[in-house]
Amino acid sequence: MATTLERVQKIISEKLDVAIEEVTLEASIREDLDADSLDVVDLIMDLEDEFGLSISEEAAEKITIVKDIVTFVDGQKA
C-alpha cells in the first residue's frame, strides 16, 4: 500500500501539474510548486477526499510545505 507521502505526492503532482520528483517533503507548496490561493483550496479539498478527513481553516493555514500535509494526515490517523 502506498505511503501517505506517496499519496500526497500523487495528488499534488496531478493538481498542480508538476513532476512527482519535485514534490519533496521540504518543497513549499506556494513558492516551490507555484500554487496560488485557489490551488491551495482545491488541493485541500482533494486531500480531504483522498484521506476521508476534514481539514479546518486553521489547520489549512498552517500548511506551507509538503511535510506539513503528511504530518497532519498521519496525525489524524494516529
Next chain:
Amino acid sequence: MLTNQVAIVTGGSRGIGRSIACTLAEAGADVVIFYAGNQVAAEETLAAIQATGRQGLALQVDVSNQEQVDAACKQVLERFGRIDVLVNNAGITRDNLIMRIKEDDWDQVLDTNLKGVFFCTKAVIRPMMKQRSGRIINISSVVGVIGNPGQANYVAAKAGVIGLTKSTAKEIASRNITVNAIAPGFIETDMTAKLDEQTQKSMLGSIPLGRFGAAADVAELVKFLASPAASYITGQTIHVDGGMVTS
C-alpha cells in the same frame, strides 16, 4: 450548441426560469430545475424539457437552505456526472415602502435572492473547477442598478447579486469558469402581473422600446452566455430591458 451539457436552473418551474430551462434543453442540455414549492408547475416544466428529447429533473429545493442546496447538487452530480451551467434565477418579492418593510420581509428576500445565489454558486464551483470549465449566470434586475421605490429589499438583493457576480468572476476566471449577470427590465411573468395597472403604465413610459419584454428575451441571452461563443465574457451585467438603462 450545448450538447451533453448539464444545466441547473433555480426557480425553474415558472416564469423566466421555465423559459430558460426550456431554451437550454432545446439547445441540447440536460436540465435540472430547482423549485420552491409549486410542484404542478415544476412537473409542467419538466415535461416541456423532456419533450425536447433531453433529460430533465425537478428537485424541490429551498435555495436559502445550504444543506438542501448541497444535497441537491450532489444528487445532480450522481445522476449526470457533471454540472456545466448554473443559472441563479430563483427570486421572490415582498414589496413595501422601506418604512413598512418588516425585518422578516427583508430577511426572506435577501435569503432567497442573494444568499441563495451564494449557496448555489459555492456548491457548483468545485465540480466546475475540476472540469476546468463552467458557466454561472445570475439573474439580477434593472432595479438593482437604478433602484425602485417600494422594493428596497429586492433592489438591495439584486444589487448584491451584481457585486457577487463581479467578485466570483475574478476569483475563478483562472479555472475557465465565467460568471455573468443579466439585468432584465420589465418582463411579463407572474411576478410582474402582480403590479398594479398604474405602476405598469408608468413603467411602460420609461421603456424606450415601448413594450414589455418576454421571458424568451432573457432566455436567449442565457443560452448565449452558456455557449462556447461567450467564452471571453465574464464579470459583466448585461441589460435586457428595452433600453431603460444605457451605459
